[in-house]
Amino acid sequence: xxxxxxxxxxxxxxxxxxxxxxxxxxxxxxxxxxxxxxxxxxxxxxxxxxxxxxxxxxxxxxxxxxxxxxxxxxxxxxxxxxxxxxxxxxxxxxxxxxxxxxxxxxxxxxxxxxxxxxxxxxxxxxxxxxxxxxxxxxxxxxxxxxxxxxxxxxxxxxxxxxxxxxxxxxxxxxxxxxxxxxxxxxxxxxxxxxxxxxxxxxxxxxxxxxxxxxxxxxxxxxxxxxxxxxxxxxxxxxxxxxxxxxxxxxxxxxxxxxxxxxxxxxxxxxxxxxxxxxxxxxxxxxxxxxxxxxxxxxxxxxxxxxxxxxxxxxxxxxxxxxxxxxxxxxxxxxxxxxxxxxxxxxxxxxxxxxxxxxxxxxxxxxxxxxxxxxxxxxxxxxxxxxxxxxxxxxxxxxxxxxxxxxxxxxxxxxxxxxxxxxxxxxxxxxxxxxxxxxxxxxxxxxxxxxxxxxxxxxxxxxxxxx
Amino acid sequence: xxxxxxxxxxxxxxxxxxxxxxxxxxxxxxxxxxxxxxxxxxxxxxxxxxxxxxxxxxxxxxxxxxxxxxxxxxxxxxxxxxxxxxxxxxxxxxxxxxxxxxxxxxxxxxxxxxxxxxxxxxxxxxxxxxxxxxxxxxxxxxxxxxxxxxxxxxxxxxxxxxxxxxxxxxxxxxxxxxxxxxxxxxxxxxxxxxxxxxxxxxxxxxxxxxxxxxxxxxxxxxxxxxxxxxxxxxxxxxxxxxxxxxxxxxxxxxxxxxxxxxxxxxxxxxxxxxxxxxxxxxxxxxxxxxxxxxxxxxxxxxxxxxxxxxxxxxxxxxxxxxxxxxxxxxxxxxxxxxxxxxxxxxxxxxxxxxxxxxxxxxxxxxxxxxxxxxxxxxxxxxxxxxxxxxxxxxxxxxxxxxxxxxxxxxxxxxxxxxxxxxxxxxxxxxxxxxxxxxxxxxxxxxxxxxxxxxxxxxxxxxxxxx
Numbered sequence: 001x002x003x004x005x006x007x008x009x010x011x012x013x014x015x016x017x018x019x020x021x022x023x024x025x026x027x028x029x030x031x032x033x034x035x036x037x038x039x040x041x042x043x044x045x046x047x048x049x050x051x052x053x054x055x056x057x058x059x060x061x062x063x064x065x066x067x068x069x070x071x072x073x074x075x076x077x078x079x080x081x082x083x084x085x086x087x088x089x090x091x092x093x094x095x096x097x098x099x100x101x102x103x104x105x106x107x108x109x110x111x112x113x114x115x116x117x118x119x120x121x122x123x124x125x126x127x128x129x130x131x132x133x134x135x136x137x138x139x140x141x142x143x144x145x146x147x148x149x150x151x152x153x154x155x156x157x158x159x160x161x162x163x164x165x166x167x168x169x170x171x172x173x174x175x176x177x178x179x180x181x182x183x184x185x186x187x188x189x190x191x192x193x194x195x196x197x198x199x200x201x202x203x204x205x206x207x208x209x210x211x212x213x214x215x216x217x218x219x220x221x222x223x224x225x226x227x228x229x230x231x232x233x234x235x236x237x238x239x240x241x242x243x244x245x246x247x248x249x250x251x252x253x254x255x256x257x258x259x260x261x262x263x264x265x266x267x268x269x270x271x272x273x274x275x276x277x278x279x280x281x282x283x284x285x286x287x288x289x290x291x292x293x294x295x296x297x298x299x300x301x302x303x304x305x306x307x308x309x310x311x312x313x314x315x316x317x318x319x320x321x322x323x324x325x326x327x328x329x330x331x332x333x334x335x336x337x338x339x340x341x342x343x344x345x346x347x348x349x350x351x352x353x354x355x356x357x358x359x360x361x362x363x364x365x366x367x368x369x370x371x372x373x374x375x376x377x378x379x380x381x382x383x384x385x386x387x388x389x390x391x392x393x394x395x396x397x398x399x400x401x402x403x404x405x406x407x408x409x410x411x412x413x414x415x416x417x418x419x420x421x422x423x424x425x426x427x428x429x430x431x432x433x434x435x436x437x438x439x440x441x442x443x444x445x446x447x448x449x450x451x452x453x454x455x456x457x458x459x460x461x462x463x464x465x466x
Numbered sequence: 467x468x469x470x471x472x473x474x475x476x477x478x479x480x481x482x483x484x485x486x487x488x489x490x491x492x493x494x495x496x497x498x499x500x501x502x503x504x505x506x507x508x509x510x511x512x513x514x515x516x517x518x519x520x521x522x523x524x525x526x527x528x529x530x531x532x533x534x535x536x537x538x539x540x541x542x543x544x545x546x547x548x549x550x551x552x553x554x555x556x557x558x559x560x561x562x563x564x565x566x567x568x569x570x571x572x573x574x575x576x577x578x579x580x581x582x583x584x585x586x587x588x589x590x591x592x593x594x595x596x597x598x599x600x601x602x603x604x605x606x607x608x609x610x611x612x613x614x615x616x617x618x619x620x621x622x623x624x625x626x627x628x629x630x631x632x633x634x635x636x637x638x639x640x641x642x643x644x645x646x647x648x649x650x651x652x653x654x655x656x657x658x659x660x661x662x663x664x665x666x667x668x669x670x671x672x673x674x675x676x677x678x679x680x681x682x683x684x685x686x687x688x689x690x691x692x693x694x695x696x697x698x699x700x701x702x703x704x705x706x707x708x709x710x711x712x713x714x715x716x717x718x719x720x721x722x723x724x725x726x727x728x729x730x731x732x733x734x735x736x737x738x739x740x741x742x743x744x745x746x747x748x749x750x751x752x753x754x755x756x757x758x759x760x761x762x763x764x765x766x767x768x769x770x771x772x773x774x775x776x777x778x779x780x781x782x783x784x785x786x787x788x789x790x791x792x793x794x795x796x797x798x799x800x801x802x803x804x805x806x807x808x809x810x811x812x813x814x815x816x817x818x819x820x821x822x823x824x825x826x827x828x829x830x831x832x833x834x835x836x837x838x839x840x841x842x843x844x845x846x847x848x849x850x851x852x853x854x855x856x857x858x859x860x861x862x863x864x865x866x867x868x869x870x871x872x873x874x875x876x877x878x879x880x881x882x883x884x885x886x887x888x889x890x891x892x893x894x895x896x897x898x899x900x901x902x903x904x905x906x907x908x909x910x911x912x913x914x915x916x917x918x919x920x921x922x923x924x925x926x927x928x929x930x931x932x
Contacts, residue, residue, distance in 0.1 A: 009587035042536040070508040072620045099607045121475035
């Protein structure tokens with residue numbers, strides 16, 4: 001993408017209303033624009049990050065054998081009366097009346113609706129296990145929305161629901177979700193720690209929240225410091241293998257790690273003092289097992305092996321997709337701007353032409369742009385007629401992990417500069433060596449990188465994954 | 467995908483509430499489930515088609531140089547009061563009051579919001595031309611929602627907005643959209659004819675609707691039969707070239723083609739009688755040029771070349787993404803079920819094992835499945851222990867364009883059967899020749915087909931484009 005044709009409205013001033021780094025940086029980098037209290041529009045740069053996160057979530061859900069669906073944003077009150085939550089939910093539920101005076105609501109979550117889909121279509125235990133998920137906009141009418149997309153009212157969430165014959169099967173689904181969530185966050189370059197939490201209005205006994213440690217987190221958390229050394233890493237997992245999933249569960253949840261809602265001073269005191277930590281955390285996901293809480297009142301039963309109807313055991317599992325954009329920035333920024341992890345960066349490479357208008361520099365940039373793009377790398381090319389300082393400042397602000405700088409002096413020596421946003425380290429490199437170098441960096445994060453692009457992109461570049 | 471693990475709740479009975487073929491078939495094929503009046507959940511099969519359509523729309527929009535954004539579903543009444551449409555819009559607008567008694571609405575369209583984004587961020591004519599679009603859920607509180615997703619209340623739409631310095635520039639944007647829409651629909655296997663229409667509540671002078679001819683269409687249309695012979699085809703287009711875009715515009719709109727709203731009997735009489743047609747049509751898109759209708763009252767100006775503020779010239783351009791699923795089925799079905807065009811089919815190939823449990827048949831199916839999947843083909847493998855007749859009926863109902871049938875008898879002769887859903891014609895083919903044959907069919911429609919898949923898919927297959 002050429003910056004001269006892109007819509008990247010960066011702000012020079014720090015917006016006064018933004019209290020935390022991610023909110024400030026998302027506004028300054030032209031990622032979002034506020035559309036109302038706790039409601040945001042995603043501008044092109046922010047939209048790209050949102051889509052990258054969404055894609056990782058989809059891939060990891062489908063890898064775990066879960067099926068994507070898409071439920072609507074609006075729901076009927078009728079359905080929520082069946083579960084008893086319509087009256088119980090409180091003022092965070094946005095209640096709506098349509099032109100025929102029917103009570104509706106903007107879904108804050110989907111347990112009732114998915115249970116209705118299930119009971120309408122599944123009759124036998126032979127069709128289990130089943131996990132359905134969707135990524136859809138939700139609304140919670142927070143009394144005081146704040147922190148940008150971190151605590152918005154309209155927010156994008158992945159929520160998934162498992163249906164199983166027995167408690168034991170449902171606990172496997174719970175463990176499977178925990179494993180897939182660990183993979184999901186790690187692919188984004190985030191460490192999210194599962195912590196024992198409170199189930200709130202969803203209900204149920206077993207629940208873990210996934211928390212990213214950050215000073216600006218809204219939750220207070222207490223944990224054994226050993227837990228921060230754990231990594232899921234490259235291990236292969238068979239999601240059908242209960243023992244494997246359970247072992248991962250045990251490994252990641254056996255040490256003390258709780259939010260303030262479930263914190264237990266006496267238990268915490270058993271952790272050796274040197275390893276006791278308290279900190280703040282951002283919740284980026286939560287998994288629940290709640291048994292038959294919805295299936296019983298709503299009549300979601302299957303015929304069991306003995307021919308008798310059995311209410312199914314369920315759980316629900318959420319990832320805060322739009323909130324993750326904020327959490328990622330909280331965990332990855334410095335005083336110059338954002339520092340995207342490779343897995344979610346809006347573009348892989350920033351290409352800076354130090355002397356736009358200079359024949360050699362323009363030609364070299366064009367060639368680099370074409371070569372990188374042809375290998376599936378996404379390049380944001382600053383081809384504007386601007387000072388080098390302004391170009392660097394923009395690139396630092398928007399936080400692309402790798403910058404290629406092309407100038408007449410380097411070209412005379414047959415080199416360009418490759419700079420890491422994270423470390424600030426630069427190296428000189430021959431332009432023709434750039435593609436291999438960057439493909440090596442990105443191929444582990446993006447399956448399409450390093451492979452020839454399938455069709456001529458025409459005059460305008462587009463990336464088919466958006 | 468193995469059917470034994472998929473969620474495909476096909477219905478045996480024809481649902482009584484469905485009046486038209488697409489609604490009936492979407493319910494019977496387990497693509498959607500009604501969640502309320504005019505509100506639907508998309509089940510896995512329907513979701514896949516919706517995503518394929520969305521992807522084609524994204525690709526063609528980005529090919530034309532338009533930038534994706536994502537605006538929220540809810541909007542503030544304040545913004546609509548600025549344009550004067552809050553009071554003018556009527557009961558189809560779903561009005562909402564939040565917990566602080568602020569007036570909000572579920573966006574039926576986004577002219578105001580995009581104009582607000584524009585005026586906040588763009589100051590100079592040098593930043594023009596600019597076209598922003600999004601694909602987002604909208605709500606129109608239809609008094610009598612019907613025909614399934616064809617006339618739902620909550621629906622998915624691509625809406626795009628161009629901002630230009632002059633009327634001439636904006637008319638180029640209009641033509642560019644017309645061209646890109648022709649490409650978009652043709653890639654889906656649809657003929658959608660641009661017809662002069664009425665602008666309704668959007669406003670403006672110039673507008674064309676895109677109509678798919680179908681008996682169940684809600685609009686009456688009148689046209690010169692020559693227009694149905696036109697094809698955009700494989701021609702290369704430079705979207706920056708005004709003359710090229712204008713020529714396509716002239717070619718596709720110079721013949722008589724109007725909806726009943728703008729129909730003119732006197733003009734129609736000038737068409738030679740043998741070519742005069744009246745028919746019914748389904749509207750699947752519309753483009754508008756409305757000049758400064760929103761930019762003037764909302765103060766969306768840029769500094770012109772002479773330093774003076776100029777209100778920008780705008781247009782808006784919509785494609786009914788969820789409605790297209792219905793329109794595609796209306797145009798592509800027979801008495802056995804749906805017949806998907808190759809560009810939007812939920813799976814490329816249906817693989818039917820005639821004798822599940824037979825060692826040879828199982829092994830041959832597994833090998834075919836692996837080979838096709840490795841080349842990027844999406845296979846729905848019916849591995850259930852069911853009668854052949856039931857398997858064929860399901861495949862015919864869900865309408866995958868190509869079916870591969872594997873049975874012990876054919877295998878003894880070294881062949882399987884390849885059947886076209888559209889023609890019903892079958893051919894015998896060696897299993898090892900299948901991949902090449904199907905890649906040849908699909909490569910023009912899906913850029914990833916025919917290329918090795920980038921990473922091991924593991925035990926569960928997933929397709930990264932979802």
